[in-house]
Amino acid sequence: MTASDDNPVVLELTDVSCSYDTGSPAVEGVSLSARKGDIICLLGPSGCGKTTTLRAIAGFEPVVSGEIRLNGNVVSTTGRHVPPEQRRVGMVFQDYALFPHLTVRDNVGFGLTSATANDRRGRVDEMLSLTGLSELAGRYPHALSGGQQQRAALARALAPQPVLLLLDEPFSNLDPDTTERMRLELLHLLKSTETTTVLVTHDHKEAFAMADYVAVLNNGKLEQCTTPETTYHLPVSRFVAEFVGQADFIPGTIRDSVVVTQLGTFPVPPDYPGPPEVVVMIRPDDVRIRESTEGDGTVASRQFRGSEIIYGIRLGSGDFVHSSEASTKFFALNSKVELEVIATHTVIFDRKGWKT
Incomplete structure (x- = not known):
């Protein structure tokens, strides 16, 4: 189900460009937007600019031109860069980046530094229940399966109630059967919580299964951004046509x-x-x-x-x-x-x- 057009716009990228350290363009003139509850997938081959775009949204990469807005506020543009910790953006990395010396419970509660002890405990319990990890709360990351580690990383990212969730190749470390199951679980979780999400992948089947809108990038440029059905049946270029099937x-x-x-x-x-x-x-x-x-x-x-x-x-x-x-x-x-x-x-x- 796609988010309603009446929902507020959470994320806006307008003519965003980013450069590599060498000065050559990594992303050129990318424009897209997401309303509350939308799941947008950045899809493309290695080196197409999808991860750079995700990092720019998170605040890890500066923009050389254009602007990025979150909830209507400019967070990235020429001469202005709001640091990642002030953007209220949650992120799940490819390797999940769980703290090995902390239990699942402590990992999930790590970002709730301003909450009272009772509020922190309640929010952590809610996230553990939502992700099916309540019985594993006392375990350390090394004692979890790949799917359980992913759920712990997701619970940690969602605990502070971010305005936007970013997922960088979230299924790349999972076997095919676990990937299929986790896709369904993640999609249900994101839709039930109306979490606006940007997902990066090189797998068109993953993009079609997860996304409301698929943004196909090629050589740093956005070639098409539309529904999975339109992307497949009405591609705007031969590159898009071949990449998605x-x-x-x-x-x-x-x-x-x-x-x-x-x-x-x-x-x-x-x-x-x-x-x-x-x-x-x-x-x-x-x-x-x-x-x-x-x-x-x-x-x-x-x-x-x-x-x-x-x-x-x-x-x-x-x-x-x-x-x-x-x-x-x-x-x-x-x-x-x-x-x-x-x-x-x-x-x-x-x-x-x-x-x-």
Whole structure:
């Protein structure tokens, strides 16, 4: 569930740029916002600027231009930098950064320095209960599993009631089964507490599972920020299309309001402004195949993925497309097939890789 548009804006980045120590840009002109209760995921490959953006929000990195606001107050801009401890921002690091000499209870209560003893005890008990750690309160970090350490770090970050929670690759140290379980637990916790959150990851599946909005960064620039569904089905660039899921790109030519390709014709938006030479993005889940000796495709590869099989189909033109089929539907290698594409799901890019 996405936060309501009536909710107040908690975080605003306006044309934010940051530089490396060498002076070269790490982040350029990034603008985005989050309302109370939103979960925004910064998604991209290593070196794209997502962690630098997160650190700038936290106050660990200065901005060289633009501004960052929290609850309407400027916390970062040229000539002004509010230190991290004054921003009321909670952060969970990749390695969780729990204090090894403190128990779970003392770790969770570490940031409640201004609270009375009774208030501190009550808040810690509340966080331990919320994260399912009440029975482990007396343990030290080394005696916890990876998932338990993550919950302890999360409880510590939430205890001071921050206006914003920052999560840096929170599942990177967990095995796949634990990761799946912790995603569900974390999502339930964040939504039940209406905690505004910015999450960093390089995993598009993680971003889609967790986020209300996905902000895709590439070479320090924000290429797209929208819902997971729109990011997947209507990417604005070839980079976004390929980064968030498998995609094939078939060359085509615009003729009489349609794009003509090896796979047939596809509709073109009536206000299409671009050049006649284009490429058409097709997802494997939009391609259906059936055996036919008259078919233009040949099954060239097969990847079994449990519930589905991804078939690689070589066309007569030499182009390749992929089809996602139920794992109970079997096609032999080198068999001839016909292809059917869901035309309404295709996206047209110019030859430079940008949506037209």
